[in-house]
Amino acid sequence: MGMFKGTRLAAVAAVLAGLLGGAATAQAADPLKVGFVYVGPVGDLGWSYQHDVGRKALEAHFGDKIKTAYVEDVAEGADAERVIAQFGQQGYDLVFTTSFGFMNPTLKVAKKFPKTKFEHATGYKTADNLGIYDARFHEGRAVIGTIAGHMTKTNVIGYIGSFPIPEVVRGINAVTLAARKVNPNVQVKVIWVNSWYDPGKEREAAETLIAQGADIITQHTDSPAAVQVAEEKGVWAFGQASDMAKFGPKRLLTSIIDDWSGYYISRVQAVMDGKWKAETTWGGFKAGMVKLGALNPAIPADVQKAAMDVKTGIEGGTLDPFAGPIKDQDGKERVKAGAALTDKDLLSMDWYVEGVQGKLPK
Known part of the structure; x- marks a missing residue:
């Protein structure tokens, strides 16, 4: 404590x-x-x-x-x-x-x-x-999914999940949709560790996913253990929450970075000014709350461009990571072409998109 x-x-x-x-x-x-x-x-x-x-x-x-x-x-x-x-x-x-x-x-x-x-x-x-x-971490995951879809040779992406809550399910789906958009053969395998932070379990999950054919590891857990395993085993990885490049200098492709500093400063200032009120804030790339670490030079130039195009599109409002058509893993159409999931849909997401293997734990 x-x-x-x-x-x-x-x-x-x-x-x-x-x-x-x-x-x-x-x-x-x-x-x-x-x-x-x-x-x-x-x-x-x-x-x-x-x-x-x-x-x-x-x-x-x-x-x-x-x-x-x-x-x-x-x-x-x-x-x-x-x-x-x-x-x-x-x-x-x-x-x-x-x-x-x-x-x-x-x-x-x-x-x-x-x-x-x-x-x-x-x-x-x-x-x-x-x-x-x-x-809106899922915005970052649409970018890393794009990179993963281009970079995988085995067409298997491993995903280490913490708990099966909407935020985590949304991230898995965002990676899967983006990866399959550029490579329809991609499958995403998920291992749930039922913890936000357990380096031992995260390491074990990464090793299991690699044994199951994953050549790219991504995570919604908090330690750099999976990145270290990727570095040791020669597969690719993405960092979570902070820039994890030092833990995978050769094999880390990029990190999704959460940046809370501007938000915290603005909220403390609001209290000081007597203007604080209970609000709902959900910011992404545009608000500066989600950022990307430096791209690994091992990523080919055309893939770097594809990734940045996704980021720019999301920032400019011309690309929605959850625009239809979207099918769930049973093949049922959940979002029609020309439509997109609403924030309310995203905040209660409890189903996997097509391409995610295994059943979502209830």
């Missing part, structure tokens, strides 16, 4: 300021208190690490006007509720809870602490003092 960083210091500073300059000065000097709750360790080098990069960007931007704290490695469930409530009890102004399984605990705590503002990442439940935010 991570530490509340500097909260005691903040309390001491406030007392000293009161003694030295009267209550009014203390009031003016009180920093805005911003808390973060992470599902993994900040050293996961993926999801939680990137949120912590965002927290550090806040500190760099606002300096002593804010005081931040985080708790890492928080289990989804009762544990999370206790940790989130601690921030409320300690009078935090704004609290970011950064995993899907924190949704119900955050909602419960938000009701108990109406003066604290809460924001939950990747969920769908809101309240007057609870907003939600997420990034």
